[in-house]
Amino acid sequence: MEALLDFWYAYSATLAFGLVNSLFALSMYSVLSAGILSFTTVVFAAVGGFAAAQMMGTFGLPLWLAVVIAGLLGGLASAIIAALFLKLETHWMALASLALILISRVVVLNTPSLTGGVMGMVVPVRASVLELAVLLAIVSLVFFRLHKSWYGLAIRAVREDAAAASTMGVSARQIQMIAFLISGVVGGLAGAAMATTLQYISADTFYLGVAFTMIASTVLGGSFFWFGPIVGAFVFTALPTITQAVLPEIQDIAKGVVLLVIMIYLPRGLIDPRARGLRKAARQRQQSALNGSDAVEARPGSSTAGHAHD
Amino acid sequence: MLSVSDLTASYGAIRAVRGISFTVASGSLSVILGSNGAGKSTTLRSIAGLHRPIGGSVMLDGSNIARLALHNVVRAGLALVPEGRMVVAPLTVEENLLLSRFSGRKGTGDTLARVFDLFPRLKERRTQPSGLLSGGEQQMLAIGRALMTEPRVLLLDEPSMGLAPSIVDVVFEAIVALNRQGQTILVVEQNAAIALSVCDYGYVIKRGEIVVEGTPQALRENPEVLEAYLG
């Protein structure tokens, strides 16, 4: 029992970071599932993180209130950024979001009254693993409900083919705006969660490293279902801890190799709702082929199964 | 010259071509007819290396070119004018044509002159980015590009598609002219009337299989063909 408790304590930090990274990944997933590659989550998180730190540090607000405010401010930031970014073509949006991260770092460094500048900020409150888990559970519940809602259907349509979706009466722009807002709120929450887990934040906390981690987590876990990013975030967080225990020199390399292998052999990630559907469909086709029924003609140029998007 | 036997191809789990066999004689102009989705384009793409067949052989002058990569098929002497033309939009007309230097087949100044003779419009627009050409001009460029590789067999996929009738005539006149110069040609076409008016031999494909074949005369008189494609 004591050994179990020790184990829990030893890895509770990893668990906490897994929960925090899950929030980051879900924020990233929110826009990615609308067909947008954007790293602005990092900026939303910076807004939420520093805001939460100020709320608790300077104004002495309780944890949950600070977290809620962080989420709202993240959402506000996303509304502004989305208005600017949504008119950009996809490639440029991805690049612009990276540029925005670079800029926000400079801003953080040069506004010491808000962010502590180069010194960073110590956050006086620590969120427990349980509190983080509750936060993630609430956010997950929202994603779970969204997946089954009209919005979930619409967002899948937009991701597959924005033009086709618009003929169905779904405004791609509107859906992507909503996706950005969700991403902003979750990103703000993620920033607050990061601040209260690290208990110290600085310009480097919300920089390219976290951008790479969250996109890697999202794609690793699977970007076609909300549960994927959570799985990916936990795998990606736990991996260095595990490899450090086994072979400390290669912990980073192992991370890179896993990412590479997943991308090449499992490009849709670990959690892929369609993989199950496909296997089922394949069995049915085999069945019908045995029955000698006519195959449906396919036009050349239509995507093969491996290409199609959800 | 070109001999296809038992060619099978599929898209995903769907079998689009089911064991097709036929030959294209040297110097001939053959057509494959068929309705939308009959598998004729898949057949052509499988022969040309744009789509990988799952079975059968494609013999070009005695060597099997099935399963070669697209550029190697071109190097073996088989050039495709694909559906949708696929000209390289950012390149100028001339650059598109001269890309054939990488085919290992001559594509000399003579061939270029021949292409410009055949399609004077291309000569006029040689320095223009080909993305700015009209659909008909792009079709000419696509044919010119294929000719630049000095193919033993020229394959055309739906050359009439999406073109104004007057342009279709220009394109088919060029096809006939090329054939008269001794070029072996295989055309896949939905427009049976115009196809049968120019070819020496025809095949009709339905559900991935050849159902009728014969001279244009015989095909025109075939009641099934008459009803399905010429009616």
Add this chain to the structure above:
Amino acid sequence: MNMLETSKRTLLSAVYMAVALGIAAPAHADPDAGEYRIGMISDDSGPIASAGQSYHQGADIAVAEINSKGLAGEGVTLALDIKDSGSDAARAVQAMTQFGSDRGILATTCCILSAIAAAVSPIAMSNEVPLVIYGATRASLPQEPYVTSVVALPGPQEVAMSERLAAELKPQKVAYFLSGDNDIFKARAMAMKEVIEKSGAATVAEISTLSADTDFTGPATQGIATDPDLIVVMTTQQPTVGIITALRQRGYEGTIVTSEVLSPPAIFKKSGETITGIPFALSFQPGVSDSEAAVAFIDAYKAQYNALPDVYAAQGYMAIQFIAQGLKTLSGKPTRQDLAKAMWGTSDIAVNPYGGQPMESGQARTPNTLIVNWTKDGEVKLWEKP
């Protein structure tokens, strides 16, 4: 024989007395024999790994010495449990949490970067595990009773050096290279500026650079253009070396003065000719420090790594010695709380290569100043006016 040497002597004797007293007092108090684990969060990789590796190696030397000489008590051995943070705050926090909750870990030591030290300190406090900061130079990091720091806070050394330079060189025009994104180095430069200006020298340029910069041709050109007869370079390690190189390559021949970041042998190996003769101030330096403890440490380090220890290695060494000293005062099965109390109450680290290391409220106060420079042959000697 200058003032400095004299004060060093005085200090040394004071330290020996303290050690003697320490041994004379409760002689029976040794902890139970056995192995005690100390968690070390290292910076073996990452942007400041060159310093990080020195701290780590110094700590290893201390463990070997403590174990062979029984410095932590009869039959008491220490073992280091290393987690590399790569100077990443998140990784350091994870490591600290793991150490804090691993009841086999009796004490921990961490951190070169002040920011990371600030991030892990609350975890040490809440987990009630002693944390000795070995590298971070921000003041006010120690927290009673768990967080202590053996870092010689910068300031006094530079002030002493500035006074001497101003007196001996009588510079007229002085240019300063500062760290735009490191407040500690900035403050150090400002302290020097105050002293130098007091001597009547004019400040002709204050040029700010960033820690991640690599191209210093612009700043160097700007600095040389003001025609200074003394240039103060007070930035983090990479920029310091880069600025000095750029200044020398552009033909600046006046005096440059900098900080202890120049002391690691690896820096001399990298850019030996360029940094020769440039004075810097510190508290420990092989070839200059000659106390018994310093010599023992230097010899052991040389035997182990075939290289001379730098001031960072000395601090890593001292962090472990500090823990061992605290441990030795306990008896029976020591708890983290007891150890923390013992360490917080320590007024002097007995085994130290500095020639004296008083502690005040968990913070090292290093009174000793050596003004040294690299010679052409790769040795560090006391600096003399050229």
Add this chain to the structure above:
Amino acid sequence: MTLFLEQLVNGISLGSLYALFGIGFGLVFATLGVLNVAHGAYASWAAILGYFSVDYFGVPFPAAVAIGVLGGGLIAVTVDQIGFQPLRGRKTGMLGALITSIAFLIILDSLAGMATNHQSWAFPSSSFPSGMVDLGLIRIPEMQIIIIVATLVCGGGIYALIQKTGIGAAMRAVGWNAEAAALSGVNPRIVILLTAFLAGATSGLAGVLGGAATSNISYMLGEGLLLKGFAAVVVGGFDDVRGTVIAGILLGICEVFVAQYLSTTYRDGFTYVLLLTFLVARPRGLFGSRDFMRA
């Protein structure tokens, strides 16, 4: 005046490194459609290989540069074949290759960190041209001249290669649509390998020359180049080498003067705001064409 001119040359030289690095980065983005964040690692590795060949084998500086350039090119080809080739034809868009390039960034940087023991090294000043050239009014370090000339030669050469030669036409064709190019008998795989090599080699050249000029050879060398080179490519226009060169040099000049006359702390902010402005307001850059994006 002397100060101004010297700072101008400093800026041009610094910007030349951004440009040289950006050429390959932009080439890979425009032709292969890959946003390759591992591009900086090629520069780091080239500098490290160059340094090792001087330190261990005592080769002369030009040979060290050649080794670095070759090494950068070969690493780029390896990364392309392992990381990007399997994704081609899968229509994963920009995302898939971005992820594998992140993977390679992690792997290559870690290996480079191990190889250099996580420390910064420098070519011994006797091993490379570290003197100054007196031009009368001003004196310029030899390395700056080498860097500027190398950038102009490489930029001009690659521009000519892409725009004026058959190989260049093949590269543009494969970049637009590999199948369309193959219809002319072009082997897309070879063209891709060539493009990747060229990109890695120019990145490597920037790495070795920059590493020598700044006396800083470390596994982190490429990171700074990557961010600034990225900015140069965007500002200049992705599909135009001339734009990259001009924009890179302009950025370098801006950085030096912003640092001197305003503040170092605003220097990077200035560059990145310029970058974002271009992305939002004029994504085709200063000189890029908007007519044809990658198919």
